[in-house]
Amino acid sequence: MSRGVAAAAPRFPDPLVEERHGILARYGYRLDRGGLERDWPGMWKLLQGDFATRGRPWVTGFEQLSPRQQEAARVYMRRRLVADELLDACKQAHADLHQSGIAPELVERYAIARDAYEDAVMEFGRAREQLDTLLPKDGG
Amino acid sequence: MAKYKTYDKGDALPEDYKKALLNLMAFQADSEYAGGQRVAENMQYAPRPEEAYRLSKKVMEEFGHAYYVWSLMAELGVNVDARLRELVEHPDNPDPKKVNVINGFRRENWSPMFHDWADVGLFSTVVTPAAVAFLGQYRECSYLPWARVNVRIHKEEHGHLAFGVWASKRCIEFGGEAMRADMQSRVPKFMRMGLGFYGRPSTGDKKSQMFDIYYEYGIKVRKPEELQAEYMELVEARLKEVGLEMPRDVQPDYDMRVGYAMDNPVAAE
Numbered sequence: 001m002s003r004g005v006a007a008a009a010p011r012f013p014d015p016l017v018e019e020r021h022g023i024l025a026r027y028g029y030r031l032d033r034g035g036l037e038r039d040w041p042g043m044w045k046l047l048q049g050d051f052a053t054r055g056r057p058w059v060t061g062f063e064q065l066s067p068r069q070q071e072a073a074r075v076y077m078r079r080r081l082v083a084d085e086l087l088d089a090c091k092q093a094h095a096d097l098h099q100s101g102i103a104p105e106l107v108e109r110y111a112i113a114r115d116a117y118e119d120a121v122m123e124f125g126r127a128r129e130q131l132d133t134l135l136p137k138d139g140g
Numbered sequence: 141m142a143k144y145k146t147y148d149k150g151d152a153l154p155e156d157y158k159k160a161l162l163n164l165m166a167f168q169a170d171s172e173y174a175g176g177q178r179v180a181e182n183m184q185y186a187p188r189p190e191e192a193y194r195l196s197k198k199v200m201e202e203f204g205h206a207y208y209v210w211s212l213m214a215e216l217g218v219n220v221d222a223r224l225r226e227l228v229e230h231p232d233n234p235d236p237k238k239v240n241v242i243n244g245f246r247r248e249n250w251s252p253m254f255h256d257w258a259d260v261g262l263f264s265t266v267v268t269p270a271a272v273a274f275l276g277q278y279r280e281c282s283y284l285p286w287a288r289v290n291v292r293i294h295k296e297e298h299g300h301l302a303f304g305v306w307a308s309k310r311c312i313e314f315g316g317e318a319m320r321a322d323m324q325s326r327v328p329k330f331m332r333m334g335l336g337f338y339g340r341p342s343t344g345d346k347k348s349q350m351f352d353i354y355y356e357y358g359i360k361v362r363k364p365e366e367l368q369a370e371y372m373e374l375v376e377a378r379l380k381e382v383g384l385e386m387p388r389d390v391q392p393d394y395d396m397r398v399g400y401a402m403d404n405p406v407a408a409e
């Protein structure tokens with residue numbers, strides 16, 4: 001499978017909302033989906049900016065991280081991948097409501113998909129905090 | 141004990157009551173959806189991945205709130221699919237004859253308020269508490285299915301307050317004292333909108349014509365004055381958490397209001 005955004009990604013019925021979600025691709029949304037071999041250094045490049053602070057303006061590349069930091073970085077990136085998958089499920093549920101009409105069963109389905117996405121985003125945040133505590137407070 | 145007659149799912153609703161009820165439900169549902177669209181627009185300002193994902197999650201929540209309320213309106217015979225379609229097809233300028241979107245959530249009013257991520261954080265810190273207080277009253281309203289849905293929504297809206305504090309604090313963490321001062325100077329512009337949320341006072345010659353009717357039916361259960369006091373308390377606590385001060389003597393902008401400007405209500409049919 002080639003890299004980049006998979007063509008089969010579910011889409012928002014709202015063109016504007018879909019377009020604005022394009023920002024997630026900048027951080028690797030739908031990159032390397034489903035492959036066993038993951039390009040962690042490549043993915044890290046897109047996400048390492050999340051760890052820049054005033055005291056630590058420059059964040060090191062994946063290869064330069066210690067094993068412990070690398071593991072925490074992988075946890076953080078895996079959380080992101082899970083969030084992406086749940087985001088897609090949520091988009092699908094949303095698109096189906098637009099397609100088939102608003103009915104209680106589909107509304108509750110959407111609520112379940114969105115709850116799960118929400119949890120995943122918060123887990124992603126927690127993983128960031130965990131890795132953050134392992135990085136030096138100043139410099140890369 | 142409720143001081144007004146309540147109705148549950150399947151009960152026959154008096155014609156005038158139903159009309160007033162659907163009008164407010166439509167305002168909530170259509171505005172929740174449009175609010176989600178506006179939040180999505182702000183994704184362009186997200187400075188980091190976590191910010192982008194957390195905003196995207198908020199988009200999904202707002203859509204979800206709209207679905208809860210639309211679903212109840214559908215039970216009352218409203219063609220809600222047409223409302224969703226109108227908003228999806230005309231996000232920039234939905235037809236006011238087809239949907240009831242609050243002024244503040246119309247794109248032409250919304251977009252000029254935002255220039256960067258600090259505005260996004262401040263909006264959730266300063267304006268969202270107004271929505272939380274305003275919509276919170278529907279938890280006790282006389283139409284019980286709508287009251288129950290708003291218990292659910294209210295819980296989630298509280299999460300949005302946490303988002304605003306988190307995002308604003310991060311801005312200051314990264315931007316330092318200069319950013320704090322900058323954000324402090326922007327607080328009044330958002331407070332004007334938050335204060336205007338409740339509409340004009342319930343007494344005096346500028347009072348809203350519709351308010352008494354809603355209040356008597358138990359569709360609105362709090363006076364604007366009470367809601368405003370609740371809002372001030374919420375916003376002051378949030379600003380303190382962020383490390384900002386509450387400005388005094390800010391005048392409300394009633395044109396951004398939700399809910400009261402319905403002397404010419406759009407029939408939700």
Ligand SMILES: [Fe+2]
Nearest residue numbers: 172201202205
């Ligand atoms: Fe909402």
